[in-house]
Amino acid sequence: MKIDLSGQTALVTGATGELGRVIVRTLAESGADIALHYHSNETKAAELKNVVEALGRRAVAVQADVTKQDAVQALKQSIETSLGHVDIVVANAVAQYKWTSVLEQPAEDYASQFDSCVMQSVYLAKAFIPGMIERKGGRFIGINTECSMQNFPSQSAYVAGKRGMDGVYRVLAKEVGEHQITVNQVAPGWTISERERTNGIAESSDYIRNVPLRRRGTDQEIANAVAFLASDLASFITGAYIPVNGGNVMPAI
Template sequence: MSEPTTGPRSVLVTGGNRGIGRAIAEAFLAQGDLVAVTTRSGGAPDGALELKADVTDASSIDGAFADAEAAHGPVEIVVANAGITRDTLLLRMSEDDWADVLDTNLTGSFHVVRRAAKGMLRLRRGRIVLVSSVVGLLGSPGQVNYAASKAGLVGMARSLARELGPRGITANVVAPGYVDTDMTAALSDEQKAAIRDRVPLGRYASPAEVADAVTWLASERAAYVTGAVIPVDGGLGMGH
């Protein structure tokens, strides 16, 4: 069903050039929204405003928002999706392995939502969606850094929901499970089969299925949903 709207909205998606982020950007574009995408390496979807930016650099993010606002007006919907992994077992995990993942996934999201909130507070409306992971709820061996960063997004969103809710701004989390992307394509057939065996629905998600949850949270139908964690994981993390 197409999303009823009073006009195109200004949307910014971080890490929107590939995988889940690209699918999210494309879903908003399909609804007729004005979409800006931050990327470090280029390759934004057709129709999106491409902004070279690094979420770990607050000044870089400030500049990206300024460019998006100049082109599309104040950002009404922000999706903090940019993230990295540096997987290794705890005793082999270096200080850089830890810091790089936390700086990108958690501190980077802080930079994005802090800048987005400035405009949303003036508008007295806005939607913040943070892309977490089932790993942030379940944990995973070899992903202490990644799981910690993704769990932190839940606390961030719930604090934002309480702080910004009185001004008409919602903050929610989408927690994907295993998704069919370039990252999972690199796994061996045996690894893929082992993962599918753990998922009640017996398959990976498509990036578009994650995007559907994000666009719903940004829609009028979700106007009374805030501080929520929406799993898109085929049942893998149920109970968490």
């Protein structure tokens, strides 16, 4: 068996980010054409488009604020003009902010997390799932986090946004399953990315002490899980929250 996404088009939001870039490359290596969403890093988006095209796949880079419904609809139109319909949606973009305690966290940080985790997913669903229903199939994948199960101090805004996102995905999976559309979430742990490989990997002894596999995962390992869920190999998996973190958190029954 192999992951074969030939003939499929995937949209990856936040494509220019550390994890987004690896997801894009992995999906392209699996045969998918790629719609690269970016918010502000146009230079990196252009570089990534060249990477995808060098792999023999079609690609388009589209700027949008995915926390705005009209911008997501415009994103959809741009993609369809260049590549046609989207078969795979990967909601990877998320707003960045400084973490602190509930008492000190600015209220706007909670709003930004709600917008970038919950509303991004809602707007993407409204834009792309109707077409998947017409075609009787599709993949809708969200990047969640192990933090949703940890609830550690200073994580409140992030956890609130990602837990809200989790609720949307679980309900959506039940609403669209009859159309052979799967809706799943990948939940990374503290992941080693290209930035750390370049600048030095952070000390992680306290973290890995509680990880059964006794190491941190890599961006490629997260991307592999996304590619699997995007493929026909995962055709009977939906409504899942899948930690990719060496067992650091384990959902219970």
